[in-house]
Amino acid sequence: MPENAPPRQLAFDLPLDPRYGREDFLVGPANEAAYALIEAWPDWPDSVLVLTGPPGSGKSHLAAIWAERAHAWTVPAADINADAVQHLVSNGALVIEDIDRAQSRDEAALFHLLNRARELGCPLLLTSGTGIDALGLATPDLRSRLRLAPGIAIEAPDDALLRAVLVKLFVDRQLVVDLSVIDSLALRIDRSLGRARDVVAELDRDALGRQRRISRPLALAVLRRMGFDDEGEPSG
Incomplete structure (x- = not known):
């Protein structure tokens, strides 16, 4: 491990109780x-x-x-x-x-x-x-x-609902992310709220283990690891 690299933390996969109100x-x-x-x-x-x-x-x-x-x-x-x-x-x-x-x-x-x-x-x-x-x-x-x-x-969510759900999933985990992260995720993942939940959980685990905030580059790296490609991703 490089000298100045932050130590990796153990990311405990604790269950997150969904809010069903x-x-x-x-x-x-x-x-x-x-x-x-x-x-x-x-x-x-x-x-x-x-x-x-x-x-x-x-x-x-x-x-x-x-x-x-x-x-x-x-x-x-x-x-x-x-x-x-x-x-x-x-x-x-x-x-x-x-x-x-x-x-x-x-x-x-x-x-x-x-x-x-x-x-x-x-x-x-x-x-x-x-x-x-x-x-x-x-x-x-x-x-x-x-x-x-x-x-x-219940049908597959449209873009607006998928983005809103992604925001809610991050908020439920007390995570703050940039809009660019939401846009990048919504562009790639299946139109499935279940898939959105899986991706947010994986990002949370990865960010905790690395002691890093969830940035767009980190989100893209996690998506690639989960089998999503970069097709259709806007440059910048």
């Missing part, structure tokens, strides 16, 4: 229809709503906003089994997260839960990373029931 949700063209429907509750077209979107798109955030409004329990689809159905629907409202995770999905229990919830008037919000037809459901009745449920999708 209504005031923390950034609304843009990609998610405004989904947000409006969540806010419209209890004036829904049906007691069941399926919310779809790619990883990191804000499904869990919207589900948390609705859960607070509806005083709902939140449970992963993997935790639904025959023994748990009656207990789950007894609360009066329920969020079922990640029904697209086929490896840990009990389709018979999920179908039974949908039926019992409808009988008892228990509103349900289900989240999924894919549409119903892409779930590969082996139970025809469950597939039919979910197809009949109203659905709303």
